[in-house]
């Protein structure tokens with residue numbers, strides 16, 4: 001059991017606060033408790049310069065994702081990789097679980113859910129990428145800042161690229177307003193280019209989504225980020241090719257966090 005007074009992030013990785021690899025000028029844990037979400041623009045984050053090489057390698061990996069083979073609408077505009085990690089509550093160790101599939105219920109994802117989906121795995125370089133590991137542990141520490149950690153957590157890492165072609169918009173995954181199965185979700189923008197759309201909408205945490213969105217936010221630059229818990233209704237609008245040069249795309253890193261004792 002990890003003592004609740006010692007944030008996992010520092011305990012597991014950095015040893016003490018002087019070695020912070022990522023810092024943030026926001027109280028994400030309190031926002032999650034109070035509002036069930038947190039919006040954190042990129043300029044609120046600070047990364048140690050020593051991490052720059054890992055950050056760049058991680059960012060460039062979005063050029064090497066594989067086509068999503070589970071597109072029931074026949075769309076060819078979605079590319080991704082997926083990996084699953086276990087964070088041990090006893091040792092603080094973050095370990096990769098090879099060959100994991102991703103499952104969403106058909107209720108949450110009517111188009112492509114209801115079956116285990118075996119996406120292309122994270123590459124070995126990404127599984128061991130220092131920045132990814134820091135981000136996972138950092139996000140976990142923020143999201144559980146006011147929570148007692150006494151169970152292992154399963155952490156899903158999704159690298160996703162949505163393309164927009166001439167006359168063919170790129171739909172987000174999953175489509176439509178929904179809330180997630182996982183305890184917490186973190187999303188970091190990796191990049192967007194020559195598109196409009198890709199707007200985030202939050203609709204409260206009531207029994208049903210509010211009629212009008214309570215939050216409308218377009219992530220624009222690398223690491224514009226949001227966090228929410230499983231109670232929050234949300235959606236993302238499709239992306240549409242812009243008038244500029246080059247391909248239209250939106251790249252995101254999605255990380256979901258599931259407390260293992262809550263699994264069926």
Ligand SMILES: [Fe+2]
Pocket residue numbers: 173174178179180234
């Ligand atoms: Fe979602």
